[in-house]
Amino acid sequence: MANTTSAKKATRKIARRTAVNKARRSRVRSFVRKVEEAIASGDQAAAAAALKAAQPELMRAATKGVLHANTASRKVSRLAQRVKGLSV
Numbered sequence: 765m766a767n768t769t770s771a772k773k774a775t776r777k778i779a780r781r782t783a784v785n786k787a788r789r790s791r792v793r794s795f796v797r798k799v800e801e802a803i804a805s806g807d808q809a810a811a812a813a814a815l816k817a818a819q820p821e822l823m824r825a826a827t828k829g830v831l832h833a834n835t836a837s838r839k840v841s842r843l844a845q846r847v848k849g850l851s852v
Contacts, residue, residue: 788830795821799843808850815840815847 766772795818802811819840826836 785828785830788825788828792818792821792825792831796839796843799847803843803846803850806850808847811847811850815843818843 766775795814799811799814799818802814822831822836822840825831826833831839
């Protein structure tokens, strides 16, 4: 258990940040899941729309430090590739 005042404050800050980051991560996963479901259904228009909504969420998560920038870029790239593959 934290003893000093500064350690107690740090614990409170960490708890707040953890809650915010958890919410952001959950939000990103929801957007990505919508793209995955649209791809699975084979509806290219819905998949493209879902990807367009998911891309800014992924990049925002990278900006806020929830995801690494390369991870977000990789996810966007792979999803875009799969959405593009539906048209063929």
